[in-house]
Amino acid sequence: MRMAELSRESGVPVATIKYYQREGLLPPGELTSPNQARYGPAHVRRLKLVRALLEIGGLSVAAVGEVLTAIDDPATSTHDILGLAQHGLPMAKLEVTADDRAWALSRIEEVARQRDWEVHPGSPVVESLVGVLCALREVGHEWVLEELDCYAEAAASVAERDVTTVARLGATEAVVEGAVVGTVLGDALFAALRRMAHAAVSRRQLSG
Numbered sequence: 001m002r003m004a005e006l007s008r009e010s011g012v013p014v015a016t017i018k019y020y021q022r023e024g025l026l027p028p029g030e031l032t033s034p035n036q037a038r039y040g041p042a043h044v045r046r047l048k049l050v051r052a053l054l055e056i057g058g059l060s061v062a063a064v065g066e067v068l069t070a071i072d073d074p075a076t077s078t079h080d081i082l083g084l085a086q087h088g089l090p091m092a093k094l095e096v097t098a099d100d101r102a103w104a105l106s107r108i109e110e111v112a113r114q115r116d117w118e119v120h121p122g123s124p125v126v127e128s129l130v131g132v133l134c135a136l137r138e139v140g141h142e143w144v145l146e147e148l149d150c151y152a153e154a155a156a157s158v159a160e161r162d163v164t165t166v167a168r169l170g171a172t173e174a175v176v177e178g179a180v181v182g183t184v185l186g187d188a189l190f191a192a193l194r195r196m197a198h199a200a201v202s203r204r205q206l207s208g
Contacts, residue, residue: 003029066088
């Protein structure tokens with residue numbers, strides 16, 4: 001297919017495709033003449049992945065480049081590639097004191113140890129969780145912290161379903177795209193479902 005067809009097939013404008021090529025995010029097509037190139041299904045898959053990482057995942061161009069380099073390296077496992085992609089997702093981070101951070105890390109490590117989870121202090125996920133725990137304690141809502149194990153169990157169940165589902169997508173690019181889209185939009189989906197459940201439980205327990 002030509003560039004125009006690639007644009008129609010992928011839903012990515014021609015100008016954007018050319019930008020991705022300049023940034024090294026999309027490999028060149030097969031030259032058929034000095035000014036023409038032919039593209040295939042692999043280019044469509046790569047474009048959809050790049051678009052998901054940039055537009056939905058919010059990764060930087062540099063972070064997307066790292067993920068794509070890992071995908072193209074046969075020695076890199078899908079697990080490690082997913083780690084790169086997840087690491088690039090933006091996470092809220094709150095400033096906390098050293099004492100508060102140490103307290104929050106100890107709580108996180110306790111929860112993680114019970115489930116054989118790895119904790120990497122300094123990573124965006126851990127630092128975001130540190131900030132959330134500290135904020136909950138600061139505003140006096142430690143009742144949430146008392147239910148931390150329950151929230152962790154719910155997260156483990158959702159994560160098991162997420163990974164099992166995207167693993168069925170087959171190709172590494174499809175798995176990574178599915179994981180990023182599923183994480184970002186899945187967070188919004190879960191938040192909305194949780195609020196609907198809140199309304200039902202509140203009506204049942206508190207309306208009287």
